[in-house]
Amino acid sequence: MVKVSLVKCSDYNRDRVFDSVKRAIDLVGGIEAFVRKGTRVLVKPNLLSARPPEDAVDTHPEVVRSVARLVKSAGATPLVGDSPGGYGKNIDEVFDSSGMRAMAKEEDIELVKFAASKFVDGIPFTRYLFDCDRVISVPKFKTHGITVLTAAVKNMYGTVTGLYKAERHSKAPNNADFAKVIAKVYSIAKPHLTVLDGIEAMEGDGPSGGEVRKMNLVMAGADAVAIDACLAAIMELRPFDILVTKEAFKAGLGEADLAKIELSGDPIADFIAADFKLPQTTALKIVPRALLNGIAGFIKFKPYIEINVCARCNLCKTTCPVSAIEIARDHCKIDYKKCVRCLCCQEVCPYKAISIKRNMLTKLVWG
Ligand code: SF4
Ligand code: SF4
Numbered sequence: 574m575v576k577v578s579l580v581k582c583s584d585y586n587r588d589r590v591f592d593s594v595k596r597a598i599d600l601v602g603g604i605e606a607f608v609r610k611g612t613r614v615l616v617k618p619n620l621l622s623a624r625p626p627e628d629a630v631d632t633h634p635e636v637v638r639s640v641a642r643l644v645k646s647a648g649a650t651p652l653v654g655d656s657p658g659g660y661g662k663n664i665d666e667v668f669d670s671s672g673m674r675a676m677a678k679e680e681d682i683e684l685v686k687f688a689a690s691k692f693v694d695g696i697p698f699t700r701y702l703f704d705c706d707r708v709i710s711v712p713k714f715k716t717h718g719i720t721v722l723t724a725a726v727k728n729m730y731g732t733v734t735g736l737y738k739a740e741r742h743s744k745a746p747n748n749a750d751f752a753k754v755i756a757k758v759y760s761i762a763k764p765h766l767t768v769l770d771g772i773e774a775m776e777g778d779g780p781s782g783g784e785v786r787k788m789n790l791v792m793a794g795a796d797a798v799a800i801d802a803c804l805a806a807i808m809e810l811r812p813f814d815i816l817v818t819k820e821a822f823k824a825g826l827g828e829a830d831l832a833k834i835e836l837s838g839d840p841i842a843d844f845i846a847a848d849f850k851l852p853q854t855t856a857l858k859i860v861p862r863a864l865l866n867g868i869a870g871f872i873k874f875k876p877y878i879e880i881n882v883c884a885r886c887n888l889c890k891t892t893c894p895v896s897a898i899e900i901a902r903d904h905c906k907i908d909y910k911k912c913v914r915c916l917c918c919q920e921v922c923p924y925k926a927i928s929i930k931r932n933m934l935t936k937l938v939w940g
Contacts, residue, residue, distance in 0.1 A: 574835040577794040594639035597793035610648030612706035620655035623666040634672035654685035658921035710764035714771035716779035725797035729762040739894040752816035776850040798827025873932035878905040882926035889918035
């Protein structure tokens, strides 16, 4: 049976987080089961955007600190790195805003930038994925406008470097196609252990424009697909409602059958949130599943720049894979004829200046 642990943690108090992370890892075998003395371990949080920890956009630095301390306690050396949205160019700002740089300095941990790549099956991965002996993924529990959930499996998409991520978005903008791309990346970038930060999650229009939702949850396990399957249940969805989970399961990359996952720690029932808000881009929880495919073609949405909130940083413009965005002092425009609705612009905006506008039909059907 695949093992997944769930542990309560009420806030980001340093000691409480450490105790919860340690307990979660102990329940699935202990850190020594995943990390050997004298090795180098890549610790891969979700560092999406230059936002403060309280916004719940990035993995909280206290969770990363706890994982890194446990890696050290096993005699190994942790390296912390990620490739944020916007082609990773703003990684220094992200390290600063997320609190990762301060934490790394205090703990004497090396922060690494995912610049140099190694190609596998035509995909450019960070070389740290292969140079390190072990990989520990430390994702954040968040909603996502295209994939509904971004957590354990999707976190490894961040090991891809440079332009490739946004290009793939433009070639596979819908959920089903994009899910296949993420599963392919995950098949190459499978971590040895996943430790999920769900203490403060994001609901609604994640992964960066939603609202903080306290879930008091830390999870651990070797199987990221199984962790995501459990998160679907926590959101009161079925595992295969998350197409990334479905594609990863179909490709034999992990377990999505809840009956075949051995849960330990605190009861999953204590975390279930029936009212967990999904992104406006999905009709899950609103329209019966039998009708979902039938109405899929009628669900239309588009990103919209709030001109009074926009700080004219141009990050969305340089990230957009089809050059659909124009930012000027007196206007901010999206060319909807070019836009492929990938929502990369909303993901990277550090100012929550990009919202989602839905068509009239979806407003009539689900308010
Ligand atoms: S919408 Fe956001 S990312 Fe784009 S220029 Fe304005 S502030 Fe920057
Ligand atoms: S405008 Fe935004 S949603 Fe549209 S293609 Fe560009 S990045 Fe994607």
